[in-house]
Every structure is written in structure tokens, then in C-alpha cells.
Amino acid sequence: MVINDKMTVMQVRPNYSIVYQFKPLLKLEKKHIKTQKHFIGFIKEVSTNWKDGDYFLKSQKGTFAYFNLNGTKVRLLKKSKFGKEYLCWQFFGPGNVGRKTAKA
Secondary structure: OOOOOEEEEEEEOOOOEEEOOOOOEEEOOHHHHOOHHHHHHHHHHHOOOOOOEEEEEEEOOEEEEEEEEEOOEEEEEOEOOOOOEOHHHHOOOOOOOOOOOOOO
16 A cells, blocks of 8 residues: 555656655655645645656555656656556545556
């Protein structure tokens, strides 16, 4: 389970990714991932002083979320370059917190 687990914040660089030194760990609670809007609000709140660019949250189960910061805007990506959906999308929506949704 990724809720209440600490996730590593990774900053994407041109040729590699590094642990973000100013906020290396984040802990998500159920209230942060009720919906996509709640999650983006949480990211905006914790990233107010972060540099613009791409970041991802790494959990024990894989990449939880990948997002781009540009000023006050947060753009949450749904799928990786290889077409794999990021784990966060399994948690958005009423009744989905803490469990996976069925894929069509």
C-alpha cells in the first residue's frame, strides 16, 4: 500500500534523475489522493519553492506520479513514455482510496 508510506521525490534532469535534496521524502494520506484535484492541490502546497521542471514520486511499488511544475501550474501525467499508467490514477475517485480500480 502506498498510502502513509514515505515516497522519494525525484527531480528529472536532462540525462538522469536525482533525489530532490530540498524535499527528499513525502508522505501521502488518504485526503491527498481523493481526487486528481486534491492531489494536484497537495503537490502545489508542498512544492511552492521548488524549481520548475519535471518530478516524480517513487514508491516501493514503482513510480506513483510524474508531474511538471511551471510557476504555479502543476501538470500531472497519466502515462509513461512506454504507455504504462502511473500508480496514482488507481486511487482517484470516490470509493477508490486505498484500492485499485478495475481496468476496462
